[in-house]
Amino acid sequence: MKIGFIGLGIMGRPMALNLIKGGHQVTVWARRAESMQPLLAAGARAAVSPADAAAGNELVISMVADAPDVAEVMRGVASGAEPGLVAVDMSTIAPAAARRIGEELAAAGVDFVDAPVSGGEVGAIAGTLSIMAGGSAAAFARAHPAFACMGKNIVHVGASGAGQVAKAANQIVTGMGVLAVAEAFAFANKNGVDAGKVREALLGGFAYSRILENHGQRMLDRNFKPGFKSWMHEKDLNIVMQTAHELGLCLPGSAATAQMFNAMVGSGLGEEDSIAVLKLLEKLSGQA
Amino acid sequence: MKVGFIGLGVMGRPMALHLHRAGHDLHVWARRSASVAGLPATICATPSELGRCCEVVFTVITSSADVEAVALGADGLSEGMAPGSVLVDCSTIAPDVARHIAAQLGEKGIAMLDAPVSGGAQGAIDATLAIMVGGEADVVDRLRPLLACLGQRIVHIGPNGAGQVAKACNQMIMVAAIQAAAEAMRLAAAAGVDCAKVKEALAGGSAASRVLDVMGERMVRRDFAAGIEARLHHKDFGLVRAAARQCGMPVPLAAVVDQQLNVLMAQGWGADDTASLLRVLELL
Numbered sequence: 285m286k287i288g289f290i291g292l293g294i295m296g297r298p299m300a301l302n303l304i305k306g307g308h309q310v311t312v313w314a315r316r317a318e319s320m321q322p323l324l325a326a327g328a329r330a331a332v333s334p335a336d337a338a339a340g341n342e343l344v345i346s347m348v349a350d351a352p353d354v355a356e357v358m359r360g361v362a363s364g365a366e367p368g369l370v371a372v373d374m375s376t377i378a379p380a381a382a383r384r385i386g387e388e389l390a391a392a393g394v395d396f397v398d399a400p401v402s403g404g405e406v407g408a409i410a411g412t413l414s415i416m417a418g419g420s421a422a423a424f425a426r427a428h429p430a431f432a433c434m435g436k437n438i439v440h441v442g443a444s445g446a447g448q449v450a451k452a453a454n455q456i457v458t459g460m461g462v463l464a465v466a467e468a469f470a471f472a473n474k475n476g477v478d479a480g481k482v483r484e485a486l487l488g489g490f491a492y493s494r495i496l497e498n499h500g501q502r503m504l505d506r507n508f509k510p511g512f513k514s515w516m517h518e519k520d521l522n523i524v525m526q527t528a529h530e531l532g533l534c535l536p537g538s539a540a541t542a543q544m545f546n547a548m549v550g551s552g553l554g555e556e557d558s559i560a561v562l563k564l565l566e567k568l569s570g571q572a
Numbered sequence: 573m574k575v576g577f578i579g580l581g582v583m584g585r586p587m588a589l590h591l592h593r594a595g596h597d598l599h600v601w602a603r604r605s606a607s608v609a610g611l612p613a614t615i616c617a618t619p620s621e622l623g624r625c626c627e628v629v630f631t632v633i634t635s636s637a638d639v640e641a642v643a644l645g646a647d648g649l650s651e652g653m654a655p656g657s658v659l660v661d662c663s664t665i666a667p668d669v670a671r672h673i674a675a676q677l678g679e680k681g682i683a684m685l686d687a688p689v690s691g692g693a694q695g696a697i698d699a700t701l702a703i704m705v706g707g708e709a710d711v712v713d714r715l716r717p718l719l720a721c722l723g724q725r726i727v728h729i730g731p732n733g734a735g736q737v738a739k740a741c742n743q744m745i746m747v748a749a750i751q752a753a754a755e756a757m758r759l760a761a762a763a764g765v766d767c768a769k770v771k772e773a774l775a776g777g778s779a780a781s782r783v784l785d786v787m788g789e790r791m792v793r794r795d796f797a798a799g800i801e802a803r804l805h806h807k808d809f810g811l812v813r814a815a816a817r818q819c820g821m822p823v824p825l826a827a828v829v830d831q832q833l834n835v836l837m838a839q840g841w842g843a844d845d846t847a848s849l850l851r852v853l854e855l856l
Contacts, residue, residue, distance in 0.1 A: 522817060529810050529830070532837035539827040550820025 287311070287430055288337035288344035289328075290357050291375070292319040295401070296347035298408040299374070299434045301326055306433030313337040335364025338371070343430055345372045350519070351381035358385050362392035370426045372397045374415075378523045379445040379452065380530065382418065386444040395423035396444060400451035401435065402458075404512050412436045416454070418446035452527060455520040459541045459558070461495040462517075466562040469503055474571060480504050499559050508556040508563070515554035518545035574599060575718070576626035578619060578642055578649075579663065580607045582800070583689070584632035586696040587662070587722050588613070591630075594721040599626050619643075623652030628718060629659050635807065636665040643673045655681030658711060660719075662703075664688045664804075666811050667733035667740070668818070670706065674732035683711045686732055688739035689723060690746075692800050700724050704742070706735035740815050743808040744826050747846060749783040751829045754850040757791045768792045790847040802849075803842030806833040 285308050289300040292314040303310050304326050312323045313331040320330055331337035338344045338361040346357050354373050361371050371394050373382065379398075386396040397419035407413040413435035417424050424440045431438045441450045468486070469479040483500045486492065502511075521542040528535045544561055551567075553560045565571075575596040577588040588611065592598045598613035601622045608615050616622035619642050623629055629649055633639050639661055643649050649659060659677060661670065661684065670686040677684045685707035695701040701723035705712050712728045719726045729738045756774070760767040771788045774780065790796065809830040816823040832852050839855070841848040 518817070525813060525830075526810075528834055529806075529813075532834050534831050534835045534838065536828060536831045539831045540824060543822040543824045543827045546817055546820060547822035550822065554820075 285309070285343060285429055286341045288313070288331065288339075288341040288361075289323075289347070290314070290334055290337050290344065290361075291347040291353075292323060293347070293349075294405050295374075295408045297322060298405070299345075299347060299413075300328065302408075302411045302433045303430060304328060306429075308430065308433070311337050311341060333364070334358075334360030337361070338364035338366075338369060340366065341369065343370050343372065343427060345374060345430065347374045349375065351377040351385075354381070355385055355388075358389060358396075362389055362394055365392065365394045367393060370395045370397065370423050372399050372427050372430070374399050374401055376400045376451050376455075376520055376523070377448060379448040379527060382448045383445040386419070395420060395426075397423050397427050398445060398447040399427070399431065400447055402451065402454050403435070408434070414454075415439070416441050416447045416450035418442055418444050418448065418450075420444075448523075452520065452524045455517065456524055456535070456538050458495065459517055459521050459524075459545065460537050461493060462499055462558050463541050463544060463561055465493075465496050465500050466503060466559065466565055469500070469562060470565040470569060470571065473566075474569060502557070503559050503562050508560045510555070511557035511559070513555055514545055514548045514558040514560055517558040518542070518549050518554070521545055573597065573628065573718070574626045576600070576616075576622045576629035577613070577632075578602070578622065578629065579632035580611065581632065582693045583662075583696045584630075585611075586693075586699075587630070587632065587701075590699050590721045591718070594718075596718075596721075618647040618652075619649045620647045620652035623649040623657070624654070626653070627657050628715065629653065629657070630662060631659065632662045634663065634804065636669040636811075639663050639665050640669060640673060644676050650677055650680060650682065653677075653680070653682045656683075658683040658685065658715060660685045660687050660715065662687050662689050662722075664739050664743070664808055664811070665736060667706075667736040667815060670736045671733040674707070683708065684732060685711060685715065686735040687719065688735055690739070690742050691723070694799075695723070702742075703727070704729050704735045704738035706730055706732045706737075736811075737815070740808070740812050743805065744812055744823065746783060747805050747809065747833070748825055748829050749781055750787045750846050751832060751849050753781075753784050753788045754791060754847070754853055757788065757850055758853040787845075787847045790845055791850045796841070796844045796848050796851065798843060798845045800846065801843050802833070802836055802846040805846050806837055806842065809833055 287308050288311045290313050310328045311331045312320050312328045314320050334357040344361050382398040389396040399415050399417040401413040403413040414437040415431050415435040417440050472479040472482040525542050573596050575591050576599045578601050592612050599622050600608045600613040601616045602608045674684040687703050687705045689701040689703050691701040702725045703723040705728045757767045760770040835852045
C-alpha cells in the first residue's frame with residue numbers, strides 16, 4: 285500500500301520503519317528534516333509538506349505531539365488528498381478534538397480514523413503496540429494492513445473519537461496503577477519491609493498486574509529512565525480531567541492522580557519515567 | 573463620561589445601573605435585546621459601535637472565548653475603540669486569555685484592565701464588590717473613581733492577568749469553603765444533630781466565615797435557588813485546574829472539590845446555588 289507518514293519522533297520513527305519492513309511504499313514528512321534521514325536511508329521517499337505526504341497515497345498516518353499539531357497537519361493532508369484517502373491519527377489527543385478533526389476531514393472528502401496506541405517505544409520498535417481505533421468500519425478495514433505492521437492487539441472500539449476514549453481510559457488505569465504500586469512500595473519501605481519481597485508476594489494474588497510486574501521492578505531497580513515520560517502522562521490525564529469536566533463525570537481517583545503528576549512536572553521530574561512518582565511520595569513522606 | 577457596558581446579567585445589570593446613577597452616560601450592547609430592556613442607556617448595534625462612542629467599556633461575560641470574541645472578533649470592541657480608551661473586563665476568565673487580549677488591544681493603543689469581582693449578586697446590588705485589578709498602574713489610578721462606583725475594596729494586584737490569578741485564588745478558597753460547610757452540615761445531620769444549632773454555634777468561633785454565614789444558612793433552610801449559579805463555579809474550577817497545570821503546581825483539594833462540582837453538574841443542578849454541594853454529599 286502507498287502510505288504517507290507524518291511525525292517521526294520516538295514513536296513515529298520505529299512505526300514508519302515497521303511499515304517499510306512490511307513491504308509498504310512509505311512517504312515521510314517531519315517538521316525537522318533531520319528526523320527523516322533514518323527513514324530515507326531505509327527506503328522511504330521524502331515529502332516536502334503534509335499535503336505532499338498525502339498526495340498520491342491511499343493512507344496517511346500522523347504521530348505528533350498534541351491536538352493543535354494534529355489539526356494543522358490534517359489541514360495540509362486535506363489540501364493534498366486525492367479521492368478515497370483514509371487519514372489516521374495515532375497521537376493521543378482529546379476525544380472531542382479527534383471528533384472535530386474527523387468532521388473537518390469528512391467535509392473535505394477524507395475518511396478519518398483516530399487510532400492512538402499503547403505500549404511505548406519498546407512496543408513501537410517490536411511492532412507489538414496496542415491500537416485502539418475509532419471511525420467507520422470501512423475506513424478501519426482499509427487502515428488495518430498498516431495497523432498489522434505496527435501492532436498486535438488491534439481493536440476497532442467504535443465511531444470517531446472512540447479510539448481516544450479508550451486511550452484516555454487506558455491512561456486512567458495506568459496512571460492510577462503506577463501510583464498504586466508506588467504507594468504500596470512507599471508503604472512497605474516506611475514500615476521497614478523489603479518492597480521487593482512485597483512485590484514478589486503480591487504477584488501471585490489479585491493485586492497482580494503488568495504494572496506491578498514491570499514498573500514495580502523498575503522502581504525496585506530505581507531505574508527512572510523513560511519509558512513513558514511523566515509530563516506526557518500528565519498531559520494525557522489532563523485530557524481525562526478536561527473530558528470529565530465537560531461531561532459532568534466524577535473521577536476522584538483520576539483527579540488526585542493528575543495532581544500528583546502535575547506536582548512531578550513542577551518539581552522537575554517531568555522528563556523522567558512516570559514511575560518517578562515514587563520519588564515524589566518519598567520526598568513528601570520524609571523518606572528521601 | 574461615556575461608559576459602555578456589555579454583559580447585563582445578574583452581575584452586570586446592577587453594576588451598569590450604578591455607573592448611570594453616578595452620572596455617567598451609559599451605552600449598552602447585548603446579544604439578546606431583551607437583556608437591555610428598560611435600561612436608562614443608549615443601545616448600540618454592535619460592540620464596535622459601542623466602542624466607538626465610549627471612553628471606557630466594561631464587560632461582564634461568562635467565558636474566555638466570549639470575552640475574546642467581543643473584544644477582538646468581527647464587529648468587536650477593538651474595531652471601534654479609540655486609542656487612549658480603556659476596556660475593563662470584570663468577567664472571570666483565564667489569566668493567559670486576559671494577557672492575550674490586553675496585548676492585542678495594546679497594539680492599537682487601547683488600554684485594558686482585567687478586573688474580576690467577588691461578592692456575588694448582592695455585592696453587585698450594594699456596590700460592595702471586591703475588585704481585583706490587573707494592568708498598568710496609571711490606568712488603574714485613572715479609573716479608580718469609576719471602579720469605586722461598583723465596589724469597596726479595589727486592589728491593584730499587578731500587571732495584566734494578575735487580577736484573574738487573584739480571582740482564581742478567590743474561587744479556590746470560596747468553593748472549598750462551601751464544600752467544607754456542606755460536609756459539616758451533612759455530618760451534623762447524619763449524627764442526628766440539629767444543623768441550624770451547629771451553624772449558630774460555629775458562627776461565634778474560629779470556623780466562622782462569610783461562606784458559613786451565607787451558604788451554610790441556605791443549606792440549613794434547604795434553599796438551593798441561585799445566588800450565583802453553580803455552573804459558573806464549575807467553569808471557574810476548569811480555569812483553576814488549567815492555571816495550576818501551567819505552573820506545575822498541585823492543587824489536591826481543589827481537584828477533589830472539582831469532582832464534587834462535576835457530580836453537581838451531572839445531577840442537573842448547574843443553574844442552582846453552589847450550596848447544592850450538600851445535595852451531592854447526600855447522594856453518597
